Each structure stands twice: as C-alpha cells, then as structure tokens.
Amino acid sequence: KENMMLQNYAFYESRMRDEIMKEQKIVNNMRSALAENEFVLYLQPKYELQSNSLAGAEVLVRWFDSNKKMISPGDFIPIFERNGFIMNLDYYVWEKSCQLIRKWLDEGHNPMPISVNISRVSVYNPRLVELLCGLVEKYQIPSHLFQLELTESAYTTNIKAMMEALQEKGFKVLMDDFGSGYSSLNVLKDLKVDVLKIDMRFLEDTENEARGENILAAVVRMAKWL
Numbered sequence: 001k002e003n004m005m006l007q008n009y010a011f012y013e014s015r016m017r018d019e020i021m022k023e024q025k026i027v028n029n030m031r032s033a034l035a036e037n038e039f040v041l042y043l044q045p046k047y048e049l050q051s052n053s054l055a056g057a058e059v060l061v062r063w064f065d066s067n068k069k070m071i072s073p074g075d076f077i078p079i080f081e082r083n084g085f086i087m088n089l090d091y092y093v094w095e096k097s098c099q100l101i102r103k104w105l106d107e108g109h110n111p112m113p114i115s116v117n118i119s120r121v122s123v124y125n126p127r128l129v130e131l132l133c134g135l136v137e138k139y140q141i142p143s144h145l146f147q148l149e150l151t152e153s154a155y156t157t158n159i160k161a162m163m164e165a166l167q168e169k170g171f172k173v174l175m176d177d178f179g180s181g182y183s184s185l186n187v188l189k190d191l192k193v194d195v196l197k198i199d200m201r202f203l204e205d206t207e208n209e210a211r212g213e214n215i216l217a218a219v220v221r222m223a224k225w226l
Helices: 014-034 073-083 084-108 128-138 152-156 160-168 184-190 209-225
Strands: 039-048 052-062 114-115 148-153 173-176 195-198
Touching: 014 039, 014 073, 014 084, 039 084, 052 073, 052 084, 084 114, 084 128, 084 148, 128 160, 160 173, 173 184, 195 209
Parallel strands: 052 114, 114 148, 148 173, 173 195
Antiparallel strands: 039 052
C-alpha cells in the first residue's frame, strides 16, 4: 500500500465544451450588445394586497441578441458578476429606468415607484452614491420614485454609511430575498432598510405549511416593529 500511487481521473463530456463556448460567446458580444441596446427592461408589477391595486414595479433585464433570440439572465448574469461587467449593465439599467420615469412625468402621468437591483459587485463601487444621485439629478426625477434593491448576500459588506447616505438623499432601500441566507436578523440589527422582500421559498409547499405561515406572520410583525 505504501508504494501505491494515487491516481486522479477526470471525465470529459462534450457538454463541458458547449458551456465554455457559450460563455465565450457571451463575453465576446457583451460590450457590443450594451452599445446596441440589446438589453431590454421589463417591469414586474407589485401589488398592494389589501386593495389589490398596483403599487409599483421591479425592473428586470432581458437580453435579446442580434437575431432577436433571448439569452437567459441565468446564463449571462453570473458571467458578468465574475468578470465585473455587471457594473456596466447595472448603470445601463439604472439610466434606462430614470429615462422611463422621466418619460412618464413628461407625458403627465403620476407614476408609481420602480425598483432597480444593485449587484453585489456594484456595492463595492466607492462612487455608488455619486452615480445614483447623478442620475436622478440628470433626469430631474424624485428619488422616491427610484428605489434600490440589494440582495441579502450584498449586506455582508460594510455598506452602512453608503445606505444612510442614499436614504438621506430620499432613496428607499429594499432588502431582496430576505430569509434566504443565514444572517438576516443580524443584518437588520445594524442596518435600517425601508422594505423587506421576503424570500418566496417561505410560500412553497412543505410538509408543515403552518410553520411557514407562522414564520411569515412573525416576520411581518417584526418588520412593523422595526
């Protein structure tokens, strides 16, 4: 046994090559796609449950390539997060959203607020507050109509000062996917978010639905206390 050599084996599948080729195609086309406005904004409505009335929307982004074929966010977002291009896409979505709000105001509408996502990568940008304030000033839109969503995982960074600066400027900060991680309550101890977006897994079918319902009720009560 002492003379036995340790041997490692790896099995190649054609699927691996296909994944590499798909990722490289996304990387090769991402900059031209941004320049050609191939990324399209979709608005997912938010409803006030008690009155069943529209209360706003969340901005989602979809990529339609030059052949009008949709590339799934599940394919390009992780790649952009790894190579840093997500910061470019974030700013693109933020600016397009501000333009949309400005358009509604110019047309005489009374728009509901829309929320945009701030990626974990953009949270590290020291100019984040400056960039967001610059956009609302450029398009002359009320900051309360332009809400900011951060996933729970993004709150692991030291962003308390940044959040407070944004809230002082009139922005509302939303914590997305609340309850999906391990540090939810600890985060709320230190940060004053304006809205909790509860992770939808609390609503999935389980063996004991009553437990999920009780947790949801407790989170709602806690949010009101805070």
